[in-house]
Amino acid sequence: MIHAAHDDHGHGPHAHGDPEPAPGESIADRTYVPAVLRGIKLTLARFLQKKFTVEYPEESVYDASYADRGIGASNPRHRGEHILVKDEQGREKCVACLLCMAACPALCIHIEPEPAPAEWTDRERRPKVFEIDMLRCIYCGYCEEACPCDAIRLTPKFYQPTTSRTERVYDKQRLLENNPDAQVPQRPRK
């Protein structure tokens, strides 16, 4: 029946339907049973192998057991949330040169500079306001690349749920204290 319907539409040799049996193909092959069985056999063989999936969020690639994959926290180039780096005296390293603001393709950084206090002899300016809108940020790492004094870095931290949008706009204090426990890796530039 189906064949007749096909012929009515005149689709020639390429029309869909049961093609001619290939040479050496038995009736058993045409029933699809051997093909199905072969598929199930392969699936069962894989079933017994070590599984590759990570049951996030119960476990994550950050866990020590996944350190051999070399990704996530153990990868120094991983691009996660930002941190403003502090110098030896606990001040921000940032001198408000605005290069990161200019380099940002997503336009998510907002800086307002102010004159540095007189006792800070090593610089003239510091940021009064330093805000990063993490919802706009695309985590490309251009700000880190643009920074001439190693003041902003991207950390491997990425787990970041909040209950409101305003919480995702990080101010200077939050960026300075972001991820204080994690060791922030120095990115290899060479």
Next chain:
Amino acid sequence: MKPKLQATGLAAEALRDSPFGESAMSTEPGLADKDMIINFGPQHPAMHGTLRLVLRLDGERVRKCDPEMGYLHTGFEKLGEYRTFNQYVVVTDRMNYLSAMANNIGYACAVEELLGIELPPRAKAIRVVMAEMSRISDHILSIGLQGMDLGAFTAMLWAFIEREKVYDVFELTSGGRLTTSYTRVGGLAFDFPEECERRIRKFLETLEGVLGEIEGMLSHNRIFIDRSKGVAHFTREQCIAYGVTGPVARASGLDRDMRRDRPYLDYEQYDFEVPIETDGDVYARYLVRLAEVRQSARIVRQALDAMPAGPYNALGKVTLPDKDDVYSKMESLIQHFMLEMPGHGIKTPLGQVYHSTESPNGELGWFIVSDGTGVPYRVRVRPPSVYQFQAVQPMIEGRLVADVVATMSSLNVIAGELDR
């Protein structure tokens, strides 16, 4: 008052024919005598991305098909007029999100041709490795999805595992899995780590076994062959007429590969074959992709074996100086500021350039017009997916609904680069 939406094409025809106007068409009396019009996508579980096909069905048979694009419009080309040459690299990631690395490389090569800079050999070799790894991940996923759409879900999961391994390598190298942003004009963002070479070699060793498994499951599988052989037939002449390139064209016997025909990144020094099939159907495309994965693995091995030492960035005024020098040397600090400050940066000469690379989906071309400022006057992309998506119509008209799924997965149309 809400503006009334205007339907076009087949959808308008359907509304005109229907006595109920915009009410549900499925309740129409006398449906058996009439053609039915259905929307396949943009939200359909079997559709890859937000693509829409309006199908006119006579029973199970597709009478007419209207492919529609525009459901993922992003304005990528317009964005190019407001971003500097380096800032645009992050946008290219998001165009073909299955092979971001290939897009990064294609774009960077085009800008370098405009600037007329020669890359150091190490940068070229790293780019070749990354481009071919990207091709492996794209093709193997495409093969897996082709299997999934025709009922072999297992093949897709195996392909995903291999893709994850490629993405691990990408993350080690660039810091990002999907949005790699690895290239910069005149070089790369980071050097290629030692660790990566070991990882890639290990991956290539296991890849052959997995390819064999996938091949064993699909290539001689009656179900897969019945649903793919002779389906969505496209001739060599049609490919040329429609501008189709890449694996789809090579499956129709069109012997064309930009890596061989117009070598960039010193591709002529690698020994590889361009796989050709002549059937031009879904099965031939599957075979071509499978063969291309093996050829890419071959290129990666050669590139790794002959990986030259030296700088990974072109020396000169377009690449950022070393970070240690920026902290300590005045010249480097000045160059750093000259490249990063607003209004400065890379200045291209007045002119225009078209540069095309062989991306996993086909010929990916970049047409860049520069007016001499630091921002392109116009960035135009020639994404391979557009040409493949318009070929859907002749491929599936007259065929069954089930073949639509097989066709779409064999073309590997990516909505992100379709609507730019």
